[in-house]
Amino acid sequence: MGATILFAIALSFDGFGVGVSYGIRRIRIPLLSMLIITLCTVVAMGTALFFGDVLMGVITIVSPNLIAAGILLSLGGYQLIKAVPHLFKKETPRAEPASTIAVREPVLKLEFKILGVVVQVLKTPEQADLDGSGVISAKESVLLGTALSLDAFASGLVLGLAVGIFNSLSVIAWVALMQIFMIKCGQALAGRLPEEYLGKLGLLPGTMLILIALGKLI
Structure with missing residues (x-):
């Protein structure tokens, strides 16, 4: 159970960054939008x-558990690389209305290919508020939910391969709640x-x- 919860927290941590960004910029996520993100x-x-x-x-030929551990190590390494630039970031975003950001950050860039859109949303979560209303609508929550589910997709491969390491349904439920x-x-x-x-x-x-990956290899 402990490894399952740690796994769920690790996979849901992008949601924390999104929450901080939205809290500073006063962007609200209604209950329906939150449920869509979780879905x-x-x-x-x-x-x-x-x-x-x-x-x-x-x-x-290769042990599925070994492959699963390899995916976990790769995913963990990617998360560390992604976090390094933030260690040297000194400027803290100021609280400002979402409408102001919408003017400064043109939403036209969101009309590019879907993968580029998702990556952009992860880098600047406020981009998901396409209309600058300060509220993430049901449609906008699909974009945000897709961005936040990238790590979840990789973890699903781990669950499918690592039979016996995690209870699949339990992890999915925990990740949804942790998100x-x-x-x-x-x-x-x-x-x-x-x-x-x-x-x-x-x-x-x-x-x-x-x-978690090293623990399963030992």
């Missing part, structure tokens, strides 16, 4: 779980944590995933 995560994990299970039936919890925590702590602390917190997800 995107569940669908991504479930789909990847299916493919991981199929892949496990094909692989016979909501992390976003809410980020919104609540927005503006209260120094930027340097936020940068250090960004190292936690990658470290957790790597420790």
Whole structure:
């Protein structure tokens, strides 16, 4: 159970960053939009779980658990690399209305290919507020949910391959709950944590995933 919760926290940590960004910029996420974001995560994990299970039936030479650990290590390494730039970021965003940001950040760039859009939303979460209303609508929550479910898709492959390491349904449920919890925590702590602390917190997800992977290899 402990590894399952750590796994869920690590995969949901992007939601914390989104929550902080939205809290500072006073962008609200209604309950329906939050549920849609969670549903995107569940669908991504479930789909990847299916493919991981199929892949496990094909692989016979290499241990599926070894492959799963390799994916976890890669995912953890990616999270650490992604967090490094934030360690040296000194400027803390100021609280300002979403409409102001919408003027400064043209939403036309969001009309590019979907993968580019998703990456852009992860870098600057306020971009998901396409109309600058300060509220993430149901349609906008699909874009945000897709961005936040990228790690969940990779984790679904791990679940499909690593039979016996995790209870798949339990992990999916925990990740869904943690996604909501992390976003809410980020919104609540927005503006209260120094930027340097936020940068250090960004190292936690990658470290957790790597420790889980190493623990399963030993």
